[in-house]
Amino acid sequence: MNKIIVIGGGPAGMLAAVSASGDNTKVILLEKNDKLGKKLFITGKGRCNITNSADTSVIMKNIMTNTKFMYSALEAYDNTDICRDIESEGCRIKEERGGRMFPVSDHSSDVIKALSNMLDKAGVEVRLRSEVKKLEKTESGFDVFFSSGKKENADAVIIATGGVSYAATGSTGDGFEFAKAFGHTVTDLKPSLVPLVTSDGWCKDLQGLSLKNSGLKMYSAGKLIYEDFGEMMFTHFGVTGPMILSASSYYYKRKSDDVTIHLDLKPALSEDVLDERILREIADNHEKHFVNMLPALLPAKMVPVIARMSGIEEHKKCCDIKKEERKKLVHLLKDLEIHITGTRGFEEAIITKGGISVKEVSPKTMMSKIADGLFFAGEALDLDALTGGFNLQIAWSTGFLAGRSCREYLTGKGELS
Numbered sequence: 001m002n003k004i005i006v007i008g009g010g011p012a013g014m015l016a017a018v019s020a021s022g023d024n025t026k027v028i029l030l031e032k033n034d035k036l037g038k039k040l041f042i043t044g045k046g047r048c049n050i051t052n053s054a055d056t057s058v059i060m061k062n063i064m065t066n067t068k069f070m071y072s073a074l075e076a077y078d079n080t081d082i083c084r085d086i087e088s089e090g091c092r093i094k095e096e097r098g099g100r101m102f103p104v105s106d107h108s109s110d111v112i113k114a115l116s117n118m119l120d121k122a123g124v125e126v127r128l129r130s131e132v133k134k135l136e137k138t139e140s141g142f143d144v145f146f147s148s149g150k151k152e153n154a155d156a157v158i159i160a161t162g163g164v165s166y167a168a169t170g171s172t173g174d175g176f177e178f179a180k181a182f183g184h185t186v187t188d189l190k191p192s193l194v195p196l197v198t199s200d201g202w203c204k205d206l207q208g209l210s211l212k213n214s215g216l217k218m219y220s221a222g223k224l225i226y227e228d229f230g231e232m233m234f235t236h237f238g239v240t241g242p243m244i245l246s247a248s249s250y251y252y253k254r255k256s257d258d259v260t261i262h263l264d265l266k267p268a269l270s271e272d273v274l275d276e277r278i279l280r281e282i283a284d285n286h287e288k289h290f291v292n293m294l295p296a297l298l299p300a301k302m303v304p305v306i307a308r309m310s311g312i313e314e315h316k317k318c319c320d321i322k323k324e325e326r327k328k329l330v331h332l333l334k335d336l337e338i339h340i341t342g343t344r345g346f347e348e349a350i351i352t353k354g355g356i357s358v359k360e361v362s363p364k365t366m367m368s369k370i371a372d373g374l375f376f377a378g379e380a381l382d383l384d385a386l387t388g389g390f391n392l393q394i395a396w397s398t399g400f401l402a403g404r405s406c407r408e409y410l411t412g413k414g415e416l417s
């Protein structure tokens, strides 16, 4: 009987364990936590954005790093496959805005239950509170050493230990050390899908303020590197929210450290139309102080900040506002500049950018090009995507392919035979 050990009970490891099982194959799934899928549980704010309904070509466009490496994995197991498999375990799935797929119940725990059922049916032996400390190659396979001091041998091993973000969920980067010990390269690890930090003190005055329907452009050394429209929020350190998390992925495409975000607070109005609108406000309020006209144009929290930045004296009567002052106000509302100095850390990052170099892994099988019988899956690999269910799809697809290839490698069938 062949024996496969999967290290890591996250989405990639669970799928790998299921697809690795088959006749004459014993699969053991090792998870150091006392339950499976601790990170999966908190995905999508506890609702789990399982995948995205988009075509494979669109999914590929949302994969930011090493896109081409994902081609075979997506061909082997795509968004329709994971939805079918989860639904067949009684967890119905619905589609939301932007093709985002969620369990109908809005509970990520139902996705974990479905995966647990799949593991049960596949006959996988799940061992919780089993932390792997070291991995060694033997003549016939591998020795897996546990923190407890015990040891287990296996014919093949799949590393699915995730990245290093939200380490409290168990993703502490252990797999990177295992891979390095076999001579694998681990590329620079960076927090991504993460809030951005600014040097502009005024952002702190706006902390807690959410903006919906704003335009965003991100420039590096004067070159546009990202453009979006949607929601964001100010915090004590800078900016966050859906649009900002996506922008953080592009932050790493910067050519220099001169990075600015430009917010358009009035995306529906051109500068000229906004100017006309302000002229109307001035006409309607011409005896009022400037600062008392602004609430018609801005959320209350922004009024003192924009008033200060405009350079217009707060108590100036509206009728005394000069044309240049008005133009500066228009510009502030259409092109509010925020200087970005960095990102927040891994503890706030949805994903880890970087990981085990895919140059040393076969995209067709997920097997190491350095050590036969060693496979990789999920976020441990140097793969990352934008929000919308794409990161979990990476875990499902690479997990499935690693598991299937690993079984075929041992049984002498398929790509590796």
Ligand SMILES: Cc1cc2nc3c(=O)[nH]c(=O)nc-3n(C[C@H](O)[C@H](O)[C@H](O)COP(=O)(O)OP(=O)(O)OC[C@H]3O[C@@H](n4cnc5c(N)ncnc54)[C@H](O)[C@@H]3O)c2cc1C
Pocket: 007, 008, 009, 010, 011, 012, 013, 030, 031, 032, 033, 036, 037, 038, 039, 040, 042, 043, 044, 045, 048, 049, 050, 051, 130, 131, 132, 133, 160, 161, 162, 163, 165, 166, 169, 170, 171, 172, 173, 174, 175, 349, 350, 351, 377, 378, 379, 380, 388, 389, 390, 391, 392, 393, 395
């Ligand atoms: C807050 C948050 C929300 C997210 N929301 C979404 C979303 O809605 N949709 C989406 O597509 N993506 C989302 N993601 C990203 C997604 O969760 C990850 O990309 C995905 O979990 C990666 O799966 P994985 O199996 O590769 O790794 P992980 O989920 O990190 O699992 C790795 C597992 O390995 C275990 N492990 C590690 N080392 C060892 C060891 N030495 N011995 C034994 N076990 C070990 C860990 O305990 C862990 O359980 C979110 C991430 C976060 C942090």
